[in-house]
Amino acid sequence: MSSPISFLSDFGTSDEFVGVVHGVLAKLAPESRVIDIGHGFPRGNVKTAALALTRGIQYLPEGVCLAVVDPGVGTSRRALAAETSWGFFVGPDNGLLSPAVAMVGGATRIISIENPEAMIPSPGETFHGRDVFAPAAALLATGEATLDELGPDISGEEVTPMLLPLTETKDGLVSGEAWWVDVFGNVQTNIAPEELAGVGVAPGQTVTVKVGSTIHTIPWVTSYGDVGEGETLLHVDSVGLIAIAVRGGRADDELNLAEGVSVSLAGRR
Amino acid sequence: MSSPISFLSDFGTSDEFVGVVHGVLAKLAPESRVIDIGHGFPRGNVKTAALALTRGIQYLPEGVCLAVVDPGVGTSRRALAAETSWGFFVGPDNGLLSPAVAMVGGATRIISIENPEAMIPSPGETFHGRDVFAPAAALLATGEATLDELGPDISGEEVTPMLLPLTETKDGLVSGEAWWVDVFGNVQTNIAPEELAGVGVAPGQTVTVKVGSTIHTIPWVTSYGDVGEGETLLHVDSVGLIAIAVRGGRADDELNLAEGVSVSLAGRR
């Protein structure tokens, strides 16, 4: 019984890179189902892909997660395999896997993939996705290799973390940031509804939203349909975080928001 | 024996949305083969996706069709599951499924997906593709749920139709419209070859094509190779409809055509 393998990368679709990794998986784990989490993430943007993986991991079948967004390829960063209660995570040691691993309860063990026998020899420069990560993922999925056989243990402290912005609550104000703008211009913040509740704001009320020096008052509703066309709303999005949207429009444009911009929320003043 | 699931959406490839739906299907229907019909359809364009589904449905393996193009998400439109001789169709009640369902002979039964036990609880706003449509598709594919268990019956008259343009024949003239321009600039009309035959035009003859106030005379040929490079041709395309093309060029530019523009065809005057 071969585990499913969920595969994320920033390889895009204009060449054969994604296909070649699929080929390696099909050769080494012919019984494993492979799920593409996505390959169109912004190139080299580890944080954006890490957040996507964190949002998605609970919906993916337990097994092996293979993730490759790797601006440091060709340098000395390690190749990791982590064991968790969800299954195995395989990818570069650059923070990509860290939040998703934390999301499923943390790693019980982490190794550095170093055994050349578990890799595909390259005719030149190593293509890590094809030669290192895909074989490791396939061998773990089929059970043909254990972590011991892939490389030596490393401690969690040695692993590159993903430094995600924290929120702060002070004087009735929750300060966070826009940490994802989706293709529709909806802005997800890093603020949880519980934090807003902590400063006395409840669903159905109006929220004071501060972006730069501009203050907006926006209703906290359940759904897009609760406001009129073109109106701005605040809601708990499908990931469970406070998000700002414009029905039939783009909240990023409307509120001058982009990934990384600070946002503060409070009750009506 | 789990049925195959064919999946269409406008989610695009820049985030994890398609992957998360695949994850839900893999978890709930681990034995079902999933075929991606496509996820790059123009966002929120229900008609374009509905036509693509209609063109493709006869080539997809019988089983379950999961289609999500849903500009009305967050409003009160229903979630549908329809039973047909081809299999089940699952998607929003906005006309997306209607022409493909009609193409395979119509629905023998339609229900509104309302049973919360057949849905995945969301931490916030419902992501219908992930929380409602994918679980329903998977449960129908595995046979773990019947339509009865998903929700109450609704009548066909309650379902949102897709209003597709009709053709009209009058005074030896067939009037229709350009209803799809493919990536090469080929223009598919909604006119069938039988309609052109009905006004006395046969393959091999020259056709009078009127777009706006401009009249073109174009040969009705079998294949691109029947005209010279750069020349315009009229032919029955691979879907069985009259289409206008330019060999090695773009018919949309050449004839000033776009989706929805009126086109009239007649024999040579």
Add this chain to the structure above:
Amino acid sequence: MSSPISFLSDFGTSDEFVGVVHGVLAKLAPESRVIDIGHGFPRGNVKTAALALTRGIQYLPEGVCLAVVDPGVGTSRRALAAETSWGFFVGPDNGLLSPAVAMVGGATRIISIENPEAMIPSPGETFHGRDVFAPAAALLATGEATLDELGPDISGEEVTPMLLPLTETKDGLVSGEAWWVDVFGNVQTNIAPEELAGVGVAPGQTVTVKVGSTIHTIPWVTSYGDVGEGETLLHVDSVGLIAIAVRGGRADDELNLAEGVSVSLAGRR
């Protein structure tokens, strides 16, 4: 036991074409795993797709390779199926398959797909991917058809070759060309490291690179990490060919290189 099918095209992702071919494969070869090599290759660019297939073929599971990049569709070019030690190749007779077939040792037999019983009848113009190539690939994958049943033998000399540029060594200079620029701006040449060794240049040395009338001196290193940020390097890439790259930058811009541009390499003068 149905063979895996690896599928390459230039169909893109904005319509249902890739999905329809997948549908035909799923109907006719329900047990075959299908691997997408990629569908975002530049439209109608046979050479680029042929090179990608050649780079990727050794990493794909043996079975059937279905490749469709077909600017001559609708003309009289043949549909081919070739038997090799790797498995079967199916696609248009325009050079697309030739280098990959050569890479796996050449064809032991080639036939022209002509048997209408092995095709899907089209309601109009033939969509070769859907109606001719996909059924042939599926029938070969399942073993339901032999080459004999698909069409008559043709000799290798009748098949359209892919004319790839050759390198030339003269007076201590290896002349070749840039034959692929990847999405990062890395430039793969058609020069093998053995050719550079043949003129006395070894890894670790500095290479004289001539592009047009400009001469660059570039270190031949093992990996990106061997040079500083923003510096140019020459290395053996993951395919085994000499490539020029800029760490953290674009070599195509830096050296004014594009696909097809001549490049000459020599030792330090």
